[in-house]
Amino acid sequence: MAHRSPVVFKVDAVNEKEIPAGVGTGRPAAGRATNGVDAIDASPGGALLGVAPGQPGGPGEPAAGLSGIGRALAILGDRWVLLILQRAFLLHVRTFAGWRDQLGISESVLASRLKELVRYGIFEQKAYRDGRTRLEYRLTEAGLKLWSFLVAVHSWERDWADRPDLLTLMHDRCRHDARPYLACGACRKPMTARDTHTVRGPLATFSRVGLPRQHRRTTARGDVRTDYVGYCPLSMEILGDRWSTSVLAGAFLGVRRFVDFQSELGIAPSVLTDRLxxxxxxxxxxxxxxxxxxxxDRGLAYFEVFAFLVHWGQRELPGPPGSDLDITHKPCGSPLSPVLLCRHCHEVLERREVRFDLSAYPHLA
Ligand SMILES: [Zn+2]
Ligand SMILES: [Zn+2]
Structure with missing residues (x-):
């Protein structure tokens, strides 16, 4: 088992001079990690998902300096954000009052989350007339692409968290319960963590993902109200705060030892102990x-969610050159291009061809 070469680019110590030639011109040169399975002995010497602050972006910008996946984790690694998005997709909620009443969320928390979602380009504000002019939040093109990520969350929860009561996702084409599974968009074969491998860009780091909200209590165990529509309690614990999502992302990249999680994530030992x-x-x-x-196995199955998170983050919120994870589907050699297939007809699920069956909740449908 080859050890990964020590990561040279420590967070907070990166500057232009240290970026090796070739970054951004092809495949990243350094930092190899195998997804989850055989990279048992990863011994990283640096940090994974954030690039030094103050590089592209600049101070004050959301997640300035973070890699694409770092940015995705920074915005999506939050229980309220997930619930806001879920309601937007599932029930077409678009107004402040709509989310407030649906979720029982405090107005200040809701306002801050919506503001972030707009800053990250997931929602855009649009004025509309309803007697007087009001504002609503619409999913942008980038925001709409999150549907597969959210479906993957739902699908994992249903399969792995013993939640047969969750809503059924119907595939309009074949009119069956879709029971989606992850596949490679290039070869259409099923894809798991085990048959991918990842090369880490030399500037791919995780550090600082947790920092923007570090001062605030973000984990909310046991105080989420019962959500009959589609609350995914396990996923909310996994994705519900940035440290948790970062720890899981680290695990997928082959981090195994406590000390390595600590140095990769820049996380306080007590917080890390708690999450692990x-x-x-x-x-x-x-x-x-x-x-x-x-x-x-349950954790490895979460690759389904992780794949969409990485793919979306790197496309929609790209970080500086060299900060990407280069994930390949080993059987066909193609770069990561996750799709969900229908378990009944094995066709690719498209956003406009699936819908959740809300018939058990006629007041919502
Ligand atoms: Zn493939
Ligand atoms: Zn189908």
Missing amino acids: KRFVELGVLQADAGRHYRLT
């Missing part, structure tokens, strides 16, 4: 006596 312990309780990670944490 929780992931073990949730059956997503398993720990051995040497404090190595490995993904369980």
